[in-house]
Amino acid sequence: MPEPKTHKITGISLSNEPFEKYFRMFGILRQSKDRSQWPAETLYAAPYKPLLLLSILDLLEQGIIKTNLIELCQELGELFTLYCSKVLAPEKIGNIGMPFYHLTGDGFWQLIPKPGLENLSSEKNSASGLKKVLIGAKFDDELFNLLVIKEVRDAFRRLLIQKYFLESIQQKLLELSQVNKAVFEYSENLLKKPSQNLNIKEVAGSSVDYVKQVRDQAFRKAVVKAYEHRCAICGLKVITAEGHTAVAAAHIVPWSISKNDSVTNGIALCHLCHWAFDEGVTGISTHYTVLASEQLTLSGNAPGVFLMMRDRPIFKPDINERLPDIEALNWHRKNVFKRL
Structure with a gap:
């Protein structure tokens, strides 16, 4: 036959x-x-x-x-x-x-x-x-x-x-499916081992920015999931019907310095709170309360909600092992947060 x-x-x-x-x-x-x-x-x-x-x-x-x-x-x-x-x-x-x-x-x-x-x-x-x-x-x-x-x-x-x-973008789409799978697996591993900075397994034949794509997307995915799409500072949580979320993942100690994508070196923040945290006009204490810089009260400013949130507890992950690392928060207060 x-x-x-x-x-x-x-x-x-x-x-x-x-x-x-x-x-x-x-x-x-x-x-x-x-x-x-x-x-x-x-x-x-x-x-x-x-x-x-x-x-x-x-x-x-x-x-x-x-x-x-x-x-x-x-x-x-x-x-x-x-x-x-x-x-x-x-x-x-x-x-x-x-x-x-x-x-x-x-x-x-x-x-x-x-x-x-x-x-x-x-x-x-x-x-x-x-x-x-x-x-x-x-x-x-x-x-x-x-x-x-x-x-x-x-x-x-x-x-x-x-x-x-078109043939010219077919490889890009095929690679995206590989990236999506790697992002999911790496983000799940980050959540399982939230205090560890894990390595990314490279794929043969992938482009030079494959690891960066996986790292960036998996860190964001893991941190946002840890905080259930809620901003740690103001508590904002909005997910549209199309699946778009109002929050992003911020490194506490920047990647350029720490090379650390662990969940405990991250925090979920809305765009405004992300800007304020990076600018150093807000911070987080060792007791996980919101700090507000005195610079917010300078003449001409209208700080509004930031002063209202001062000394309030942050919105934390449900799992304590995913809380922001105290040493990372200390680094942010020492090197970024503006006392005045």
Whole structure:
């Protein structure tokens, strides 16, 4: 009996009819095409469906998606935004609600409405609107059972990148999927060992800035997660329906000096509090209370909330091992915080 032929790209047996069926469907996604609206990098077509699917494949790879339920979660929104930033101009903001809804027209994706909220007509173009009425979405069960296999995920990822994006950026998108996996693994390790400055495992053939990308993104991811997206100084917590968060991760002792990405050398801060902490007009005491510099009271200043927050406890991580390192805070008070 002759050996069954294999797919020339994936090496998967052509006798696998479900694979061939869905591989073909992933290659003919319905897209809006307009040379005046979309760049050459996306072959002059809306890239949102393939970018959403690439983001979902990454969450499957990371083990965040474990069942055939895809929710409009913060992790999915973050990855989708990251992929969009690689192929679209900064002013072209990706709306994850559009592909999440419109993938229903491609034959393998179904929305799961909340009971009694089956009418989506007024919510279909908005992530916040969809979150009000949807539990999430699902693939055909047959397709999901294929996508849990790494070799199949890799094949579908290559197809999406080769089919819908200009050759000059295909390697960048493939590497991004590697970076996303490394970021997830490294950030989880940082959270498990919050006081340790861990090494990043390099990937053969990666670009020179691979380690920097992983380090920057994993540090931010780990610290923001440790503080549950809440600013340690003012307590602000806002996550949009698209998965964008109001806080970022700040090094207490700057990376340029410490070379230290441990969670305990980080603190989650909103943009205003981040600026104030870096400028030294705020600080944190050894008792984890907010310090406010007397410079805030100089003539012409209107310090507002910073003086109101003086001597208040910071908003801490739930796990004590993730609290800011006392020696790092001492360094900040000695070298950055302005007494007057």
